Amino acid sequence: MLDARFIRENIETLKKALEIRAYDIDLSGFLGMEQERLVLLKESEELRNKRNVVSDEIGKLKRQKQQTDELVAEMKGVSDRIKEIDEVLKGIEEKTRLFLLNVPNMPHESVPVGKDETENVEMRKWGDPKKFDFEPLNHWDLAETLGIIDFELGAKIAGARFSLMRGAGARLERALMNFMLNLNTSKGYEEVFPPLLVNRESMTGTGQLPKFAAELFRTIDPEFYLIPTAEVPVTNIHRDEILREEQLPVYYTAYTPCFRREAGSYGKDVRGLIRQHQFNKVELVKFVKPEDSYVELEKLTADAEDILRKLGLPYRVIVLCTGDMGFSSAKTYDIEVWLPGQNKYREISSCSNFEDFQARRANIRFKREGKKGTEFVHTLNGSGLAIGRTLVAVLENYQQKDGTVIVPEALREFMGMDLIK
RNA sequence: GGAGAGGUGGCCGAGCCGGUCGAAGGCAGCCGCCUGCUAAGCGGUUGUGGGGGUAACACCCCACCCAGGGUUCGAAUCCCUGCCUCUCCGCCA
Structure with missing residues (x-):
């Protein structure tokens, strides 16, 4: 606001x-x-x-x-x-x-002007898309053959855009979550596990309501909203608070399931794990002083990138142009991971500086030492990372000709195996 | 789900037979004084938002005692609704 x-x-x-x-x-x-x-x-x-x-x-x-x-x-x-x-x-x-x-945030001056995603600007690339001496499979074919993800069971139990992971698939999901949380906490992010259902005030505080109600699941009686991202409950930790200057910056990381209606995305990514109604994500959230927020955005993005580097997954970072940015954001970097099965980069993280837009809605302020009055903090968040999509990237990038998948070095201690077969 | 108790300033805690209450007192914090030895004592001071005002301060006004309504010339104080917390019983992972 x-x-x-x-x-x-x-x-x-x-x-x-x-x-x-x-x-x-x-x-x-x-x-x-x-x-x-x-x-x-x-x-x-x-x-x-x-x-x-x-x-x-x-x-x-x-x-x-x-x-x-x-x-x-x-x-x-x-x-x-x-x-x-x-x-x-x-x-x-x-x-x-x-x-x-209903008025969106104003773009930062460094954001490129453009009408839609075609005018986003690539900032940097890391790693080279791997060359395969065979035709790499889609993760859904790969996973189904390996018996580690069952999309039909997901549909039977819940419906379209749900899946069930089993065996090494479920294990890999958990390994990724642990790997990411451990890495994030080692960088000074405090781990939190928040409520997954929240009230209307929280959804309004971070900007999902009133404008984007169609993208949310909600319960009827009593009324709760299922979180579409951990950003919601975690940012609202400090709603209606006045923080002391020396408390800042505050860093949080949280693993949560996320729930999204995906209304209006019919026919998009209908197969596979890319677009599900329920998915797991590890999130990074920061509360910082206004003068620090753009440096913090770079650091936050770098922290998310680090996860991909440690997993050995090629990616690129793009800055979203003015026409493609989210409603609450002043500046957003998307990190896109290379997916050999689709032969393209796909979004795996979105890192944004909201400046004081969310803080004003959620009334999150701080008081400077020796100064009168209060100021709004700046809030930032980014995925670090979307677990389902990371799993997809691991499967597709580490697949072998015989249909087995090598477990990346960094995940082996969590997986207890070095090959998924 | 049933029966009670309660939500007051950074914290603790009065007030709650309506007016002198933005709110006693204590603690914490800040400023100053005093004191030669980590302490104690004394005086002062310390909320947030909005509107006006100023070069900027100062200053003035309004609102805020969980939230929203109501009664009244006037409400922290009375009434209603909701939310939350605590205790006991029941139930349950």
């Missing part, structure tokens, strides 16, 4: 930002709405002041057993008037709030 006062004073800046983000939001009514709000607010406050003063007076007169009927009658009128104004004010404030919740 952006600051109402900021928009009031920088409406042209916002207009340009929305344009390059390819967001069509009507800003015309906003200034008038704000003006009306401020006028009413002032009137309401002045009347309250009068009521406070006179009510005080009434108290004093009563103690002296003096006549107060006239004043009481007058104040009754004042109170009624306040009530009227406040009702109108409330309506305007609600409209303002809804408006603000």
Whole structure:
């Protein structure tokens, strides 16, 4: 969420930002709405002041057993008037709030301008796509032959876009999770395991609601939302808090299952593990001081990359252009891993700096030593990494001609085997 | 699920027969004084958001005693609803 006062004073800046983000939001009514709000607010406050003063007076007169009927009658009128104004004010404030919740974040100046994913910019590449002396298989063929992932059972038990992993497949999933958590915690991230169902406030705090309700699973009674990413519960750890300056930066890492409706992605990645309603992910989340957030974004991205390097998986890093960025983000790097079975790079991590956008929604602030007032922190997060897709990458990159899969060095202690056959 | 108790400032904790309460007191913290020995004592000070104001401070006003409604000239205090916490019983991994 952006600051109402900021928009009031920088409406042209916002207009340009929305344009390059390819967001069509009507800003015309906003200034008038704000003006009306401020006028009413002032009137309401002045009347309250009068009521406070006179009510005080009434108290004093009563103690002296003096006549107060006239004043009481007058104040009754004042109170009624306040009530009227406040009702109108409330309506305007609600409209303002809804408006603000639907305005996306503004891109950082370093973000390339572009209309869609075709204009994203590659930053760097690591590793060379492996050459195979045979035709590499898709992970779903590979996994089904090995008997380690069963998509039909997933469909039988739950439905499309679900799968069941067994034996070495389930083991590999767990190995990846442990490997990633161990690595992340060794870099100073505190491991947390949060609730997987959250309330509406948490979803609003990180920006999923109200705009993206269609992408969420939810329970009916009582109402909860299944998290689409650990970003939601972990960022909300500090909702409505004022942190001390010396507490920052705060780093968290969390393994969680994630649940996504994937509405509107019919026909996309229907086969395999790439796009599931339920998948596992290890997430990295940071709370930092504003002046540090862009350095922290580089470090966070590097931490995610490190996982791929240690696994020996080739990847590239791209920066998303203005037209392709997520709603809450000011700058996003995607890390894409090489998948020989598909002969292309696929997203495996998305690392974003939200600046104070989420912090304002979730009311996460900090206080500088010796300074008056508070400031919003900057929040960042990134996958480190999506486990299902990492598993896909391992299978496809480490497959052999006979259909077996070599276990990457880094995973062997967790797998207790060096070959999946 | 049943029966009780409770949610107050960074923390502890008064107030809760409505007005003198942004809220006693203590602790912690900060500033200063005093004291020659890690301590104690004394005085002062310390919340957040919004609106106005200023070159910037200062300052003024409004709101906030879990949240949302209600009663009243006036509510931390009374009433209703919700959320959360604790205790006991039941049930359960």
